[in-house]
Amino acid sequence: MPELARAVWSRRLLLTLLLAPALLWLLLLIVLPHLDLALLSFRQRVAPRQFVPSLAQYRTFFTEPLYWHVFLRTALMSAGATALTLLVAFPIAWTIAKLARGRMSALLFVVCLIPFWVSETVRTLGWMILLRESGVLPQLLVHLGITAQPVELLYHDATILVGLVYTSLLFMVVPLVGSLESLDNALIEAAYDLGAKGGAILREIVIPHAAPGITAGCIVVFMLTLGNYLTPTLLGGKNSLWFTEQIYNQFITRFNWEQGAAFGFLLLALSTAMVWFGLKVSGQRFSDVMRRA
Amino acid sequence: MIPTLPRPGWLRVGTALYVGAFLIFLFLPLVTVAVFAFNNAPYPAPPWHGFTLDWFLGDEATGRVGLFHDSDLLASVGTSSVVACWVTALAVTVGTANAFLMERAQFPGKGVLSLLMLTPLVIPGVILGISILAFASRIADFLSDALGLEADFLRPGLPLVVLGQFSFIAAIATLTISARLKRFDRTLEEAALNLGASRAAVLWTITLPYLRPALIGSAAIAFLMSFENFNTTLMLVGSDAPLTIMMYGRMREGATPVLNAVSLFLMLASAAIALTLVRRGRRAGND
Numbered sequence: 001m002p003e004l005a006r007a008v009w010s011r012r013l014l015l016t017l018l019l020a021p022a023l024l025w026l027l028l029l030i031v032l033p034h035l036d037l038a039l040l041s042f043r044q045r046v047a048p049r050q051f052v053p054s055l056a057q058y059r060t061f062f063t064e065p066l067y068w069h070v071f072l073r074t075a076l077m078s079a080g081a082t083a084l085t086l087l088v089a090f091p092i093a094w095t096i097a098k099l100a101r102g103r104m105s106a107l108l109f110v111v112c113l114i115p116f117w118v119s120e121t122v123r124t125l126g127w128m129i130l131l132r133e134s135g136v137l138p139q140l141l142v143h144l145g146i147t148a149q150p151v152e153l154l155y156h157d158a159t160i161l162v163g164l165v166y167t168s169l170l171f172m173v174v175p176l177v178g179s180l181e182s183l184d185n186a187l188i189e190a191a192y193d194l195g196a197k198g199g200a201i202l203r204e205i206v207i208p209h210a211a212p213g214i215t216a217g218c219i220v221v222f223m224l225t226l227g228n229y230l231t232p233t234l235l236g237g238k239n240s241l242w243f244t245e246q247i248y249n250q251f252i253t254r255f256n257w258e259q260g261a262a263f264g265f266l267l268l269a270l271s272t273a274m275v276w277f278g279l280k281v282s283g284q285r286f287s288d289v290m291r292r293a
Numbered sequence: 294m295i296p297t298l299p300r301p302g303w304l305r306v307g308t309a310l311y312v313g314a315f316l317i318f319l320f321l322p323l324v325t326v327a328v329f330a331f332n333n334a335p336y337p338a339p340p341w342h343g344f345t346l347d348w349f350l351g352d353e354a355t356g357r358v359g360l361f362h363d364s365d366l367l368a369s370v371g372t373s374s375v376v377a378c379w380v381t382a383l384a385v386t387v388g389t390a391n392a393f394l395m396e397r398a399q400f401p402g403k404g405v406l407s408l409l410m411l412t413p414l415v416i417p418g419v420i421l422g423i424s425i426l427a428f429a430s431r432i433a434d435f436l437s438d439a440l441g442l443e444a445d446f447l448r449p450g451l452p453l454v455v456l457g458q459f460s461f462i463a464a465i466a467t468l469t470i471s472a473r474l475k476r477f478d479r480t481l482e483e484a485a486l487n488l489g490a491s492r493a494a495v496l497w498t499i500t501l502p503y504l505r506p507a508l509i510g511s512a513a514i515a516f517l518m519s520f521e522n523f524n525t526t527l528m529l530v531g532s533d534a535p536l537t538i539m540m541y542g543r544m545r546e547g548a549t550p551v552l553n554a555v556s557l558f559l560m561l562a563s564a565a566i567a568l569t570l571v572r573r574g575r576r577a578g579n580d
Contacts, residue, residue, distance in 0.1 A: 014398075021387045021390045026406075030416075033424035033428035036431055088315070092312065092315055095308060108312070110571055115320065115323055118563050120523060121536075121540045122559055122560060126321070129322075129325050129337050188298070227417025247419055
C-alpha cells in the first residue's frame, strides 16, 4: 500500500523536523555543555595542555576557608532574602487578591509589576544614587538632623538584602496572588463564624491553601538570588563576597577554568537541591511550579 | 481579613499605610534615576543644581558628553538591539516548533524531553554562561588543532552571547506558545480540512493566526529579557559590550548622569512594552 507508506513516511519526516530544533537546542546548549563542565571540574592541569583526572578542585574548595565561607554566606543570605521577600510580599498579595476590588485590584497588580519590566541595572543604579555616602538618603538624614555626618549606606550586608528583596518581589507576588485568589472567601467566613481569630485563620486555612504558591515563589526567589551577580557586587562592593563573583573571578580574571567549573557545579548542586527539597516538602510537581511562576 | 468580615479601624489604616509604603519602596529608585538625569551637576547626587538637558544633548564643546553624543553608549545600545533581535527570532521559531512538538506529536521519551525543556529555567544564568563558554572553546580548540580551522564565532563574542541568552529564553517562549496552543479547539482545523484545505493552508490561515497573540507576546518578552540580560552575557561577552555590561562597568567607576539619561529611555521603552502587553492580554481575556 504505497499510499499508507507515504503517509507514514511523511509523518516521520514531520516529527523529525519538529524534533530537530528542540534536540539541537537542548543537546548543544544545555546537556553537552554541562557534561563538559563536569569533566572540566574533575581534572587538574599538571603541565601546559596536560591534564589528569583529579578531585583537586573540590579539595581546594573545602580546604580553603574563604571559598566555603563565601558559599555558605551566599546560601544563608539567599535564604534570608527569600524569607524577607515572602514577608514583604504577602500583605501586598493579600490586598490584591482579597481586599481591593475589580479595577482597583487589577491596577494595583499592574503597578506592582511595572518596576520589574525595567532592567535590573537601572534599578540598581537607583539604589546606588539613593544610598551612597553622597547620595539622597544620607543627605536627607543629615538634613533632618538624625545623623551629624552623611553615613555610607552602601556596602553593608543589609544593603545587599534590600537590593535582593527588591529584585525578587515580583517572583513572589505573582504566584502568591494566584494561589490566594483561588481561596474561597466562604471558608474564611465560616472559620470566623466558628470563632477563629485572625492568627488561627491564617495558620489553619490561608497558609495551607496558599502553600503551592508560597513554595513556587520561594523556590524561584531563592534560585534567582543565589545566582544573582549584579545586585550583590554593586550594592555590596568589595564586601559582597557572593559566590557567583568567585566563579567569575576563577573563570574570567584568573583563567582557572577547572576551579571555576567546580565552583559552578557546587552552586548548581545547591540550587538544584533546594528546588528538589522545596518540591518534596510541598509535594508538588516541577512542571506545575514552573508554570505557576 | 476579607471585606465581608468586620475589620478594626487600625487594620484598615495599617493596610493602607503598608500599601503606600510598598509603592514608595517600589518606585523610589526609578524616580530617583529619572530625576537625576536632569540635574545640572557632574555626578548623579544631591543637592539639586537646577534643570539641564546636558546629559542628553551635551557634547565635547559643553564639557558634558550627553547621551546623543556618547558614541560608546550608543554603540552598546545598538549591540544590545542586534543581539536581542537574533535571540527573539531564534527563540520564537524554536518555541513554536517545540509547542507543536509537545502538544501534537507522540513519540517515545516525550516526558523526559518536556522536563528537559524546563531545566534551563532552574540553572543559574552564570552557570549557563560558563558551561557554554567552556564547551564552545573546547570545540574551537578541537577545530583549530585537528583541522586548522579558526572558528572565531565560538570564542567569547556576540554569537556566543546570542546562543547563551537563547538557551534559556527559548524555554520561556516554548511555555508561552504551548500554553496557547493547548487551548486551541482542534475541530476548527478538522472543519477546514473537511472543506478541502491543504495542511499548509490550515496552518497558515487558522492555527498560526490563533497563535498570533502568544507569538507577539513571547517575542516582546524575549526581546526584553535579552536586552536586559546580565548574568549569562557577562560570561560570554567579547570586545563589543552590550548596554547592561557597559552600564555595569561605568557604575563601578562612578559614572556621570549620562547613565541616568539612558536609563530613562530604557524605563520608557519597557513601560511601553509592558503596558501594551497587559492591555492586549486583557483584551484577549475578554474575548
